[in-house]
Amino acid sequence: MSELSSYQEAVELLQKLGLKEYEAKCFVALSRLPKATAKEISETSDVPRTRVYDAIRVLETKGLVEIQHSNPQQFRSVPIGEAAKTLRAEYESRTESLVDALESMGSASLNADEEVTHEVWALSGESAIGNRLLQLVGDADEEVVLILGREGTVTDELLERLQSARESGVDVLVGTTTGAFHDRIEGALPDAEVFVSELSWLHSSPSDPDDDTAISRLLLVDRDTILVSSVEEDESGSVEYERAVFGKGFTNGIVVIARRLMAMGLNPIDDPKPRDE
Structure with a gap:
């Protein structure tokens, strides 16, 4: 798999896990750098510099990015393994919330006495x-x-x-x-x-x-x-x-x-x- 296709796959998978496009691109860019400024993230990810700050703010809230309050500010991603655990926990939490919401509305499943048979x-x-x-x-x-x-x-x-x-x-x-x-x-x-x-x-x-x-x-x-x-x-x-x-x-x-x-x-x-x- 080429570096470009790996990058695209990573961005797409992060989007499927709940990140927006710019957030995913910024995180992938930071995962390839030891640390970076907003300008460097923009150049690496092709995300407009004015949108980098918004994306980083969301990533920080999710526990995926660390910020050094220097001048200019420096950003770095958390280790990949740690990020995976964080994303997995959030995904599982959303799934559990979905199950609770659906069950609270009442199940439409047939009970044992009403179950239809001989259907494929x-x-x-x-x-x-x-x-x-x-x-x-x-x-x-x-x-x-x-x-x-x-x-x-x-x-x-x-x-x-x-x-x-x-x-x-x-x-x-x-x-x-x-x-x-x-x-x-x-x-x-x-x-x-x-x-x-x-x-x-x-x-x-x-x-x-x-x-x-x-x-x-x-x-x-x-x-x-x-x-x-x-x-x-x-x-x-x-x-x-x-x-x-x-x-x-x-x-x-x-x-x-x-x-x-x-x-x-x-x-x-x-x-x-x-x-x-």
Whole structure:
């Protein structure tokens, strides 16, 4: 990545974290200098000098910039690690405030007796899908069957959630794509049933060699909740985007088929009788 593109990325990310454009540019400029005057910040950041002072005042309020009251005044950014912690704390605080505000208005969610079943919904974004998967695993009462198509989907939080489910008496079955991947998961989840899945089409379509879509996660919870996600990969194998579909209340043949398919690799396949429809 070039210096220019790194600069632009840093400014854009700071804006996403709540800074305005001039504030972000001034902070990035200061992070590249041991200290600087308003004139030097303006020259480095292309922020008009008259606007530098306003931006610095906001950055100081946020705890991101230090000021030396000399003549002329000197400014410097706090260490990058410290700035990251400050921004993270503010972001989390805003998120908590948002949750409190939304909850204070009352939830529009359906209660257990009103929940609609046999509906399929779509969700996009790797982070959002990962969070939904964690929630579904946490809600499990009897069984979790999870096929992991990519090692990148495994996080410490996911392993902790699966281990917690197992400790609460939930049967946890995890399928992987390779032996090395299997050993990693088995070491992290010694009480779970870990196996190498025989779903060879997870990473490619046998009928279409140009298909660059790979199955990322397959989840079946309590034999009535399904989540399936796929990713589009570039030539280097990096994930460009992840999409998922999920639904609840499927107490019918589709779940039997899904579970038997997902359990390919278990020997023998442990397939409890489906619940009464």
